[in-house]
Amino acid sequence: ETGVTQTPRHLVMGMTNKKSLKCEQHLGHNAMYWYKQSAKKPLELMFVYNFKEQTENNSVPSRFSPECPNSSHLFLHLHTLQPEDSALYLCASSPSLGTGNNYGYTFGSGTRLTVV
């Protein structure tokens, strides 16, 4: 058990589909993050939530829509994606933005997304 659980593990979707990625943590953390990991590229931070409030949108296209209903759950809603959006999407959490980040993040195992 990693502490951060992501579902589904794999997802194949067409460009006209709508799907959602889910992330759940039971660590009592208050900050949650979405990262995009593409082959041979550094991780890209997409969104940051702190105490359910979005604090960062790293110039992410509107076809990606995050949702954080509570501090334990984070969603990434996907619609009309492009093939170049195919990547591993990682969720992470940390105690909060202001403290505990010094100790790194706890990551999930990611959702491997393929857009066809």
Place this chain on the structure above:
Amino acid sequence: AQTVTQSQPEMSVQEAETVTLSCTYDTSESDYYLFWYKQPPSRQMILVIRQEAYKQQNATENRFSVNFQKAAKSFSLKISDSQLGDAAMYFCAYRSPMDSNYQLIWGAGTKLIIKP
């Protein structure tokens, strides 16, 4: 802006031997945090070791240690007595204390292969 460079896309080492992974970074800040993360085939990103820039002593975690050269902006990871379970992608990351979202700046990673 800060950048992190990992110049070795792939490294291999014989089991039980020692290997060093390189990381350099560019920053004008004097205080910051550096991390090494490991991503095994399970895809979960796992914190290996961290270093605070104001500490001159190199961090050590069991078989993992770093060689932190602040003036040279170098942060290499040494893995002693390599084990098959060490096979993974290794990522170096930088965190600025000035970033309000405490986000990490990542290198592109080094794939470590352990030869039995």
